[in-house]
Amino acid sequence: MKKVALNAAGLLVALFAAFPVYWMISTSLKPSDEIFSATPQPVPTHPTLAHYREILTGNLIPGVSFFDFFLNSALVAVSTVVLSGLVALLAATAVARFRFRLRTSFLIMLLVVQMIPLEALVIPLFLMIQRLGLYNTLPSLILTYLGFSLPFAVWMLRGFVAAVPKELEEAAAIDGASRAQTFRRILFPLVAPGLVATSIFSFITAWNELIFALTFINDQGSYTLPVAMTFFFGRDDTNWGPVMAASTLFTLPVIIFFLLVQRRMVSGLVAGAVKG
Amino acid sequence: MTTLTEVPETAAARETPARRRRRVDRLPYLLLLPALVIIGVLLLWPLGQVVAMSFYRLNSVRQLRGDREWPWVGLGNYADILSDPFFLTVLRNTVLFAAANVLLTMILGTLVGLLLNRLGRKMATFVASCVMLAWATPALTGTIVWKWIFDDTSGLVTWLFNALPDGLSSSLFGRSDWTGYGWFNSPLLFFAILTLVVVWHSFPFIAVSVLAGLKSVPSELHEAARVDGASPWRVFWKITFPLLRPVFGILIVLSTIWDFKVFTQQFVLAGGTQDRPTFMLAIYSYAEAFSPPPKYGLGAAIAVILTLILLVVTGFYVRMVLRQEDES
Numbered sequence: 001m002k003k004v005a006l007n008a009a010g011l012l013v014a015l016f017a018a019f020p021v022y023w024m025i026s027t028s029l030k031p032s033d034e035i036f037s038a039t040p041q042p043v044p045t046h047p048t049l050a051h052y053r054e055i056l057t058g059n060l061i062p063g064v065s066f067f068d069f070f071l072n073s074a075l076v077a078v079s080t081v082v083l084s085g086l087v088a089l090l091a092a093t094a095v096a097r098f099r100f101r102l103r104t105s106f107l108i109m110l111l112v113v114q115m116i117p118l119e120a121l122v123i124p125l126f127l128m129i130q131r132l133g134l135y136n137t138l139p140s141l142i143l144t145y146l147g148f149s150l151p152f153a154v155w156m157l158r159g160f161v162a163a164v165p166k167e168l169e170e171a172a173a174i175d176g177a178s179r180a181q182t183f184r185r186i187l188f189p190l191v192a193p194g195l196v197a198t199s200i201f202s203f204i205t206a207w208n209e210l211i212f213a214l215t216f217i218n219d220q221g222s223y224t225l226p227v228a229m230t231f232f233f234g235r236d237d238t239n240w241g242p243v244m245a246a247s248t249l250f251t252l253p254v255i256i257f258f259l260l261v262q263r264r265m266v267s268g269l270v271a272g273a274v275k276g
Numbered sequence: 277m278t279t280l281t282e283v284p285e286t287a288a289a290r291e292t293p294a295r296r297r298r299r300v301d302r303l304p305y306l307l308l309l310p311a312l313v314i315i316g317v318l319l320l321w322p323l324g325q326v327v328a329m330s331f332y333r334l335n336s337v338r339q340l341r342g343d344r345e346w347p348w349v350g351l352g353n354y355a356d357i358l359s360d361p362f363f364l365t366v367l368r369n370t371v372l373f374a375a376a377n378v379l380l381t382m383i384l385g386t387l388v389g390l391l392l393n394r395l396g397r398k399m400a401t402f403v404a405s406c407v408m409l410a411w412a413t414p415a416l417t418g419t420i421v422w423k424w425i426f427d428d429t430s431g432l433v434t435w436l437f438n439a440l441p442d443g444l445s446s447s448l449f450g451r452s453d454w455t456g457y458g459w460f461n462s463p464l465l466f467f468a469i470l471t472l473v474v475v476w477h478s479f480p481f482i483a484v485s486v487l488a489g490l491k492s493v494p495s496e497l498h499e500a501a502r503v504d505g506a507s508p509w510r511v512f513w514k515i516t517f518p519l520l521r522p523v524f525g526i527l528i529v530l531s532t533i534w535d536f537k538v539f540t541q542q543f544v545l546a547g548g549t550q551d552r553p554t555f556m557l558a559i560y561s562y563a564e565a566f567s568p569p570p571k572y573g574l575g576a577a578i579a580v581i582l583t584l585i586l587l588v589v590t591g592f593y594v595r596m597v598l599r600q601e602d603e604s
Contacts, residue, residue: 003396010395013388014406017480020421021409023432027424036430091311098304106308111597113319115590117537119558120579123565123572124325125318130340147318154311179303208414210540215566226416230544240424247417258412262484 024251028052028244035241051245060232064221066246073225076138077206080145084153084202085195087146092157093187097166114151122215129216140216141224145209149202156201160194161187197261204254225250323583330354330577335570353577362552370556373467374535380475381531382524385482390512392483393490404484411480419544422473426459433459460545463553470554473541478534482527489523490516522600529593533586557582 027035028051030044055066095103125144134140164187172182210226217223223231229246330353332346339346357363388407392400410418425432434454437445442452451457460466493516501511517524539558546554549563557578565575 006391006394007396007399009391010399010403013391014403016476017410018406020418020425020476021413023425024417024421038435040430040432040435087310087314090307094304094307100304103304106312108594108598109315111594112590113315115533115586115593116319116323117533117558117579117583117586119537119539119562120326120583121319121322122562123576123579124322124329126565127325127329127340127572128322130337131342143318147314150311150314151319204414208416210416210543211562226414229416229420238424238427240427240430243420244424247420251413251417254414255409255412259408262408262411 021251021255024244024247027240028248030241032239032241051241052249055242055246055249060228061220066228066249068221069223069225069228070249072138072222073207076141076145076224077203079142080149080206081199081202083142083146084149085199088150088153088157088198089161089188089191089195091154092161093183095154096158096161110151110155114155118148119211122211125212126215135216136218136222138217138222138224141206141209141213144212144216145202145206148209149205152205153198153202156198157191157194160191160198163194164190200257200261204257207254326576326579326583329573330580332573334572334576337570340572349573353574354581356574357577357581365553366555366557366560369467369554370536373471373538373556374532377471377474377478377535377538378528378531380471381478381482381535382528384475385479385527386486386524388479388483389486389490390516392487404487407480407483410476411484413477415477415540416544418477419473419541422469422476423545426469428456428458431459460551466545466551466554470538470542470545473545474535474538477541478531482531485523485527486520489520493519522596525596526593529589529596532589533593536586536589537582557585 026042026044029047029049030041031046031048031050034041034044034046057065059065060069094100095106129135129140129144132140134143168186168190169182172186177185208226209224210230213224213227214230217227220228220231229243229250331348331350333349333352334340334346336344338344388403392404392407395403413421426434428434434457437449437454437457438452440448440452445452445454459469497515497519498511501515506514537558538556539562542554542556542559543549546559549559549567552563555563561575561578561582563575564571564578
């Protein structure tokens with residue numbers, strides 16, 4: 001009896017959590033008359049890819065298609081990932097492998113800057129982007145997201161670097177490897193899985209971001225996907241079929257990446273609070 | 277030569293102590309340099325800049341580009357904001373919204389965490405996977421889907437209310453035909469839906485963290501209490517909660533910080549920055565600065581006020597994390 005009640009509660013939670021995602025995908029596969037019918041269909045009775053075809057082949061503005069926005073977003077996110085991963089790896093090595101005077105101060109600063117409300121930085125960063133002449137360019141976003149993703153990336157990578165046994169590096173050094181060689185041949189391959197996990201977080205940060213992309217980009221051809229979605233699909237008399245198809249295409253990569261790394265996220269955020 | 281970690285005995289013997297110290301000391305700073313520059317230029321400098329900008333009257337992009345001068349107004353922007361009764365509305369919206377959302381997210385998240393801990397293996401995996409989906413969904417698309425669910429013609433909620441027996445619907449809400457009902461038109465209803473969206477996005481993190489915490493508590497404690505006949509309510513408050521107090525502390529602080537600066541969900545749900553009665557600090561600052569006519573200085577001052585509030589909360593967070601790093 002008690003078990004039944006628990007399982008029922010579990011199903012209810014699962015339904016609440018997963019339903020919007022299901023409804024998004026399901027709607028995207030329904031023909032328009034099913035979407036706008038008086039009685040909602042729980043599953044698409046005549047599944048169709050028409051909405052996907054519409055957004056992928058049609059142009060939202062002359063010469064610019066959904067795919068171009070997808071590319072803009074991917075370019076920004078991948079550049080952010082590469083730059084942030086590289087810089088974070090160096091910093092994480094410093095923090096995990098050396099004891100130096102400013103180490104604790106740096107760690108505290110990492111924690112504190114992660115708490116800066118990024119929403120409060122829109123105005124000063126807008127000023128900086130204007131001054132640098134980067135307004136309306138994708139690099140303005142790459143630069144911004146690099147700053148946003150870096151603190152968490154260092155914080156997370158630090159754990160991965162610390163987990164690599166020092167003895168391996170010491171052994172390599174005794175065998176005559178230089179510092180650069182040790183870094184490249186020993187540390188880097190061993191930290192690579194951690195680097196992948198960290199990269200995924202930076203990717204999601206950059207991929208999902210809306211406010212700054214909304215503010216720094218004025219030229220419609222340079223819109224990232226989130227801006228394009230609010231601009232083209234956020235209007236009245238919304239045509240939900242294509243909107244849900246676009247939302248699905250935007251969401252799927254994030255969900256896949258996210259599920260790959262979610263464990264790290266919890267341990268990173270509640271650092272030290274949970275002892276395993 | 278030397279390793280990345282420490283100078284081994286053999287290598288050390290070949291170097292003078294002075295050289296050795298210099299070598300060991302410089303490398304970590306070199307490795308840190310790029311990160312320090314980026315954090316400094318892209319996070320700390322703008323943080324200082326937003327404070328500076330709040331002291332000027334900045335009403336055109338040409339001032340930002342440096343083509344026109346910046347008239348100094350001192351605390352003028354702050355005086356304008358604080359003397360405007362609208363600021364009180366915004367502040368009240370922000371605080372009440374954050375309080376309600378932190379409370380609801382914590383309660384729901386904790387309950388789900390406790391539930392996951394009690395479920396059978398297969399069921400727990402299934403429920404946890406579904407919960408992950410809500411967590412992973414980007415704020416943007418999650419909100420768009422909820423907007424579709426509350427669509428005033430073909431949305432699921434509109435259909436549900438239409439499906440209620442007309443008599444019941446009329447006596448409860450005073451209307452039986454819900455088609456065309458603007459779910460987002462009254463501020464209270466708007467905030468209720470926004471709360472639903474934000475709680476839906478944020479309870480999974482709480483649930484998973486609480487679950488992780490529960491796994492670290494020896495199950496013998498719970499069993500002993502249950503054998504002694506303690507009710508689940510008592511077990512939670514007398515055993516679980518005290519043991520997980522540090523986890524709860526951090527979760528509450530993180531939730532507070534996140535819920536104070538909700539932006540994307542509100543922006544998408546309201547369809548932009550026109551819905552002034554539902555403004556909260558983050559969107560208020562943005563709208564003042566970027567909706568024409570632009571008032572960058574005023575927006576900056578609001579951003580500073582938001583930052584100051586969060587600074588206090590952050591202080592608690594850093595203290596907690598540091599205390600736990602010390603303990604472990």
